[in-house]
Amino acid sequence: MDPGLLAQYLFNGLMLGTIYAIVAVGFSLFFGVLDVIKFSHGDVVTVGAFSAFGAAGLMAALATLSGPLALAVGLIAALGAGALSGVIIGRLLVLPLKNAPGVNVLLATLMAGTVLREAIRLGVPNGGNPKPFPALLPEGVLKAGSFSVGIDSVIILLAGLAVVLATHLVITRTRLGLSIRAVAQDEEVAQLAGVSFNRTVLGTFALGSMLAGLAGLMLGLYYREINFNMGVMLGIIGFACAVVGGLGSLIGPIIGGFLFAGVQTLVTVVLPFTSAYKDVVAFAVIIALIGLFPTGLIAEKSSERV
Amino acid sequence: MSMADLAPSVPAQTARSGGLARLAVAATVALLFAGGGFLLHAEQQGQVIALLAAFVAVFALAEKVPVGRRIVGLCRAHPGTVNLTAAVSILAIAAALREEHYTLLMMATVALFATAAAGLTLQMAFAGVPNFAGAAFFAVGAYVAALLGNTGIPHLLVLLIAGLAAAVLGLVLLLPVLRTRGHYAALVTIAFGLLLRAFLEVNDVLGGPQGMKVKSFSLFGLDFSRMTEIGPYDVSFYLPYALASCALFGLAFFLVRRLETSFVGVALDAVRSDEVAASVFGLSIARWKATAFLLGNAMIGVAGALYGMMNGFVNPNSANFGDSLIMLSILVLGGLGNLWGAVVAAVVILVIPEKLQAIQEFRLVIFALLVIAILRFRPSGLMPRAARDFSALVKGGAK
Numbered sequence: 001m002d003p004g005l006l007a008q009y010l011f012n013g014l015m016l017g018t019i020y021a022i023v024a025v026g027f028s029l030f031f032g033v034l035d036v037i038k039f040s041h042g043d044v045v046t047v048g049a050f051s052a053f054g055a056a057g058l059m060a061a062l063a064t065l066s067g068p069l070a071l072a073v074g075l076i077a078a079l080g081a082g083a084l085s086g087v088i089i090g091r092l093l094v095l096p097l098k099n100a101p102g103v104n105v106l107l108a109t110l111m112a113g114t115v116l117r118e119a120i121r122l123g124v125p126n127g128g129n130p131k132p133f134p135a136l137l138p139e140g141v142l143k144a145g146s147f148s149v150g151i152d153s154v155i156i157l158l159a160g161l162a163v164v165l166a167t168h169l170v171i172t173r174t175r176l177g178l179s180i181r182a183v184a185q186d187e188e189v190a191q192l193a194g195v196s197f198n199r200t201v202l203g204t205f206a207l208g209s210m211l212a213g214l215a216g217l218m219l220g221l222y223y224r225e226i227n228f229n230m231g232v233m234l235g236i237i238g239f240a241c242a243v244v245g246g247l248g249s250l251i252g253p254i255i256g257g258f259l260f261a262g263v264q265t266l267v268t269v270v271l272p273f274t275s276a277y278k279d280v281v282a283f284a285v286i287i288a289l290i291g292l293f294p295t296g297l298i299a300e301k302s303s304e305r306v
Numbered sequence: 307m308s309m310a311d312l313a314p315s316v317p318a319q320t321a322r323s324g325g326l327a328r329l330a331v332a333a334t335v336a337l338l339f340a341g342g343g344f345l346l347h348a349e350q351q352g353q354v355i356a357l358l359a360a361f362v363a364v365f366a367l368a369e370k371v372p373v374g375r376r377i378v379g380l381c382r383a384h385p386g387t388v389n390l391t392a393a394v395s396i397l398a399i400a401a402a403l404r405e406e407h408y409t410l411l412m413m414a415t416v417a418l419f420a421t422a423a424a425g426l427t428l429q430m431a432f433a434g435v436p437n438f439a440g441a442a443f444f445a446v447g448a449y450v451a452a453l454l455g456n457t458g459i460p461h462l463l464v465l466l467i468a469g470l471a472a473a474v475l476g477l478v479l480l481l482p483v484l485r486t487r488g489h490y491a492a493l494v495t496i497a498f499g500l501l502l503r504a505f506l507e508v509n510d511v512l513g514g515p516q517g518m519k520v521k522s523f524s525l526f527g528l529d530f531s532r533m534t535e536i537g538p539y540d541v542s543f544y545l546p547y548a549l550a551s552c553a554l555f556g557l558a559f560f561l562v563r564r565l566e567t568s569f570v571g572v573a574l575d576a577v578r579s580d581e582v583a584a585s586v587f588g589l590s591i592a593r594w595k596a597t598a599f600l601l602g603n604a605m606i607g608v609a610g611a612l613y614g615m616m617n618g619f620v621n622p623n624s625a626n627f628g629d630s631l632i633m634l635s636i637l638v639l640g641g642l643g644n645l646w647g648a649v650v651a652a653v654v655i656l657v658i659p660e661k662l663q664a665i666q667e668f669r670l671v672i673f674a675l676l677v678i679a680i681l682r683f684r685p686s687g688l689m690p691r692a693a694r695d696f697s698a699l700v701k702g703g704a705k
Binding site: 031037093096097100101102103104106107108110111112114115118119122232236239240243247276277279280283284286287288290291294295296 | 430436479481482485486487488489490492493494496497498500501504505507508627631634635638667668670671673674675677678681682685
């Protein structure tokens with residue numbers, strides 16, 4: 001096969017993997033501190049994308065902004081809206097349902113996601129149709145032989161990898177990260193040691209949902225189009241990645257994200273005629289992997305005492 | 307003491323209570339069904355809202371007022387009377403609305419979704435096996451009906467084969483489902499639902515995105531879609547479907563209730579509530595979970611097959627995640643493990659959005675908010691499952 005084309009596939013796979021990983025890390029964070037699955041996460045991605053879209057559009061209408069400044073406005077809007085919706089859902093829905101069965105929380109947050117999605121569809125003018133996302137990154141194409149890639153895509157990919165790294169640093173090096181890890185390990189002992197449980201949980205929700213908002217912005221910049229239901233599938237894939245990698249670890253969802261994107265890309269490359277089956281194969285791999293590793297590739301460190 | 311002795315029996319004093327109690331129970335149930343029938347048929351927004359308000363009031367009364375609580379207790383003590391009255395009421399409603407296409411279609415839909423919910427009840431409420439792919443197994447049943455409807459196999463047998471096919475397909479998931487718990491098991495079924503839908507969409511043999519036509523149901527040479535009169539009465543061709551669907555639900559109801567009150571139900575409850583303790587008592591966790599999962603999928607598949615035959619077509623969209631969620635919502639809203647609750651929830655979720663056309667655009671939001679509110683403020687559902695009553699055992703002592 002043509003090496004340029006192969007490189008193209010590799011790049012696309014990396015890009016998808018980065019986005020999946022960023023979404024999956026959120027699931028893992030929430031599960032770590034509260035043992036819940038917050039399924040509205042995918043729709044928070046959409047909220048982030050639409051906030052960036054709206055903010056950038058509004059600023060462009062008010063004043064002509066240079067590219068980087070408009071991007072900064074979009075970025076702040078995406079992060080802010082993501083964090084806000086995450087904190088609201090956490091405060092009103094997830095914390096009160098803390099002692100309810102897991103399925104109830106799952107269902108409640110799925111419905112919260114539906115509310116977000118429908119709010120976008122009904123609230124944004126002509127929200128049912130796809131929207132063109134403005135090109136906020138510098139144009140231009142890098143070429144190497146038959147391999148060509150937009151500068152904007154490279155920036156998105158590097159930024160995504162940097163974000164994954166930064167999240168790792170936040171978790172391992174900061175005070176918030178320390179309290180997140182403490183609560184994840186043992187909520188009561190953490191509280192005895194003076195860690196505020198509610199504040200830590202909401203902080204985690206803000207952090208994870210900021211990542212989702214950022215993923216929304218990245219998707220918009222990469223595909224140049226956003227849609228009110230773009231988050232549904234992404235949420236499920238992110239959840240799948242987090243579970244396959246191992247809920248409750250940080251490296252697990254990252255592995256899961258790249259794995260899922262890798263399988264999808266591999267099917268497209270190896271079986272070009274059946275590329276329509278790439279989702280079928282990817283989900284089959286997920287099911288098989290869970291069958292083989294029932295608590296994820298990076299297993300939960302727990303043993304049951306009888 | 308064997309497991310069979312542990313199954314709850316009817317408390318001794320209720321056997322003595324008079325016919326008056328039965329009459330009260332029958333009247334209450336008949337009244338509720340009459341209200342439900344009016345709701346199905348009501349077309350004006352005002353009527354619908356008034357009926358809904360009446361239902362909310364009835365529920366509130368049943369909880370807050372001593373008389374209401376007493377009647378609820380009586381209903382629980384006389385399940386036979388409740389079920390008989392329900393069957394008679396359904397027949398009466400069907401007879402009264404025999405010419406109304408749309409109303410009967412909705413009645414059949416509610417009954418079939420409630421049947422699917424009965425299958426999910428077996429899986430989730432009894433055995434604790436999450437199934438987020440209800441619509442997928444439902445669609446499997448419909449696809450089997452589409453494939454076998456024209457082959458001359460009697461359609462009752464087709465329904466059975468559809469159930470069997472859904473169970474066999476569920477077999478693929480059995481290993482991952484048994485090896486995992488909680489969220490991990492949930493993901494297995496979610497992934498399966500998405501996989502199946504993606505597969506149906508790209509597979510041309512099964513009609514691709516357009517799906518397939520399904521031949522209408524015929525029973526002993528009687529084609530349901532051609533039936534326009536019974537004796538001297540003109541009837542909608544949805545009437546036989548509505549009756550068949552209700553009969554199917556009745557069968558599922560009977561089966562699930564029998565399992566629940568037998569040693570199987572006790573074993574499943576034990577497996578769900580504490581795996582370790584259950585295995586200490588010699589119950590095979592894998593065996594009971596597998597039984598519930600396969601049997602539940604079979605029930606969903608049968609319901610799906612009849613649903614496909616009624617609609618006349620099936621496409622990959624019927625296997626979508628949203629529909630699986632609707633089935634789950636029916637289960638959770640009604641109260642996990644209570645099949646009458648599932649019927650009420652099926653009406654709430656499937657019928658009310660159709661009735662309130664004014665809110666058509668907002669119906670998804672309202673539906674989502676409603677589910678959230680119930681989960682938040684009434685987590686055990688509208689009609690929670692009654693706790694097992696072992697008082698007769700305690701009073702009578704071990705025989």
